[in-house]
Amino acid sequence: MTTAKAYAAQSATSGMAPFSLERRQLRPDDVAIEIDYCGVCHTDIHFAENDWGFTIYPVVPGHEIIGHVARVGDKVTKFKEGDIVGVGCMVDSCHTCSACKSGLEQYCLEGMVATYNGQDRVDQSVTYGGYSDSIVVKEEFVLSIPEKLNAATAAPILCAGITTYSPLKHYGVKAGDKVGILGMGGLGHMGVKFAKALGAEVTIFTRSESKVAEAKKQGADHVIISTDPDQMAAAADSFDLLLDTIPVQHDLNPYLACLKYDGKHILVGLLQPVEPALQAGELVMKRRVLAGSLIGGIPETQEVLDFCAEHNISCDVEMLDIRHINEAYERMKKGDVKYRFVIDMATLKGR
Known part of the structure; x- marks a missing residue:
């Protein structure tokens, strides 16, 4: 056993x-x-504050981890000391079910082992995440960071990046498709970058006029103010896919009406019941699809890292001294970050 410095919530x-x-x-x-x-994800706040009711305390959050290899086990072949590597949202799975054999470990039929607040499959210990100076992870769940990527700005690719990339790839977004991105936070701004790199015509849906210029700066071709009935009416029956990154309850019906027949509305942010009620006719009458998507498997997470290196894609980040993590959480709750905090672990190691 080795002792590691970390930050944790005790309650x-x-x-x-x-x-x-x-x-x-x-x-x-x-x-x-x-x-x-280590990137700071809004999920970290949910676990620190037990918003979902199953946090195991003490909890050490963090699942957007970039570091360098210090040591390897006797049977490790993919990595050596000094390699720049990453760890995302999971650190193990059963390896034998149909999902795992398909490279979709996030859907493991026995349940993936989360990077934090999970249970190790060997010794049943609770997993602790990346708000720490070190971590030990099974080789199969360690990712190679391409040399072209900046290590700090690459960290959020391991959650915010793969969460938006995976559904765009799964549903076959291609050149010429019309894609709408709902919300423009840590997930949304990455969704814009990926959809553009895949050749789509991209529109940001936002409630705020103040975000129009920023949306265009991020690469959006168009911006729709979702609270403007005239703009929403003009967008009816026009989108191939909507990537919905909004993490709180919101009315899906006006957005569904913006889809073409066979259009797809993909939820990646909402984990609560859909409210207000869904008008099923918006789906049935146009053969529209409402679906969800969760991160990506290990092969696809490596793919998105390589894709980002090839297309010069990075997350917009604000570097953070870990001693200010509580203030950062409060700012995140107010949407006051563009678009992801990343903890510089030198501020932990030197404290």
């Missing part, structure tokens, strides 16, 4: 504070990583 109201934890000794297929950067 739903404690906030984040310094914490020490024990990382396991290397198993033969393990990679020990010294963490350099």
Whole structure:
């Protein structure tokens, strides 16, 4: 066992504070990583504050991890000391079910092991995430970071990036398609970049006139103010796919009406019941599809990292001293970050 410095929440109201934890000794297929950067995802807040009711305390969040290899187990073949690597939202799965064999470990029929607040399949210990100076992860769940990528701005690709890339790829977005992005936070701004790189004509839906210029700066071809009935009416029956990154309850019906027949509305942000009620006729009468999508498997996560390197795509980030993590959480709740905080772990190692 090795002792690691970290930040953890001890209860739903404690906030984040310094914490020490024990990382396991290397198993033969393990990679020990010294963490350099960790993105801050809104999911981290949900777990720190037990919004979903199943947090195991103490909890060390963080699943957008970039670091360098410190040591490897005897049977590791893919990585060596000094390699720049990443760890995303999961660190294990059963490896034997149909989903795992298809490279879709996020849908493991036995349940993926989350990077934090999960349970290790070998010793049943609780997993601790990337708000830490080190982590030990099974080789199969460690990702190679292309040299062309900036390590700090690459961190959010491991969650915000793959969450938006995976459905665009799965549903075959291609050149000439009309794609709408609902919301323009950490997920939404990455969705714009990916859809544009795939050749789509991209429209941002936003409630705020103040975001129009920023949406265009991010690469959107058009902006629709979703609270303007005339703009929404003009968009009827015109989109091939809507990527919905809005994380709170919102009325889906006006957006469904914007889809062509056979159009697809993909939820990647909402985990709550749909309210207000869905008008099923908006689906039935035009053979529209309402679906959801969860991150991506390990092969596809490596694919999106390589895609970002090829197309010069990075996340817009604000670097963070970990000592200010509680203030960062409050700013995130207000939408006051463009578009992802990334913790510089030098601020933890030097404290």
